[in-house]
Amino acid sequence: MTIVDFEPFVAELAVAAGEAILPFFRTALQAQNKNGRGAFDPVTEADRAAENAMRSRILSTFPAHGIVGEEFDDHQPDAEYVWVLDPIDGTKSFISGLPTWGTLVALEHRGVPVYGVMHQPFTRESFFGDNARATWRGRNHLGTEIVHHLRARPCGSLEEAVVMTTSPGLLDGDHLPRFERVASRAKLTRFGGDCYSYCMVAAGHVDLVIESGLKPYDIAALIPIIKGAGGVVTSWSGGDAAGGGAVVAAGDPRLHEAALKLLAG
Incomplete structure (x- = not known):
């Protein structure tokens, strides 16, 4: 099969x-x-x-x-x-x-x-x-x-990006200030959405989703959707996101690279 x-x-x-x-x-x-x-x-x-x-x-x-x-x-x-x-x-x-x-x-x-x-x-x-x-x-x-x-939209600049996370309160440890470094550069930052945020990346309405503390069941289904739309999903360090943890999803690989640099400090 x-x-x-x-x-x-x-x-x-x-x-x-x-x-x-x-x-x-x-x-x-x-x-x-x-x-x-x-x-x-x-x-x-x-x-x-x-x-x-x-x-x-x-x-x-x-x-x-x-x-x-x-x-x-x-x-x-x-x-x-x-x-x-x-x-x-x-x-x-x-x-x-x-x-x-x-x-x-x-x-x-x-x-x-x-x-x-x-x-x-x-x-x-x-x-x-x-x-x-x-x-x-x-x-x-x-x-x-x-x-x-579905096709994610091109967006190579953080200054033109729509960024989402479900809640700042869910960004644990030093993840919140690292997220804020990215959000402060973005055109628009929105909260809420959960799985919908990732689907909106695939649909071309949101450019970047940044979260931490995810479990495998929070992200595994969303990875093939975003990748199928031409987007990128990794951990904050650029590794595999399927195990959960700190995850960043972007519709444009250029934006993904820019976000990783800021998240890494």
Whole structure:
């Protein structure tokens, strides 16, 4: 089975997650704090229901595959093929009633993300990528499906760049002042977005996303989308971003290089 053969199944997983999540959105859903009495890191029944829906389909269809997810223990993480799942990326936005959240599904082959999707069931849109191409799928006001090929926009100068991070409060240690060195040079800096920020890089509306403290399930699905649109995703040191940590994503390699220099000090 080639990588492209997994595409319909990836879409099936995203739809199954959306069907589990939507009944909870903008309801009186209560969130629990995964950190106990520490900093608020919410998890909801929607997160668990969606990940369970995806896991059950993977286990029944590809029992030899591994699964790494946010809400439950890893399953065969050293397998040749591993599914990396984040049922709701942007749970804080979700519980606030904001639509800037999405389901992230990545397929890794020998540790490399080869396919990713960000699916937003409320807005009925999906962002797909396989490192070589990226597409957006949605519907118009008549319900007709629309497909657009995504391409990141050229932007070689920080002074012309739109820069995003989810929250300055999530930039730990000395990451905040290093981020501010970049943001102070940018044309526009915006906060929020979670996975949407990365998809907007692929769509050509945002030029640079800088974050730290990410887990593998926060970024793995987004890497093939941005790369498929011609963008670049690495760690702040220029290494592999699939493991999470401090990540920078840019639509233009020139901008990526400029940002790395400032982030390194």
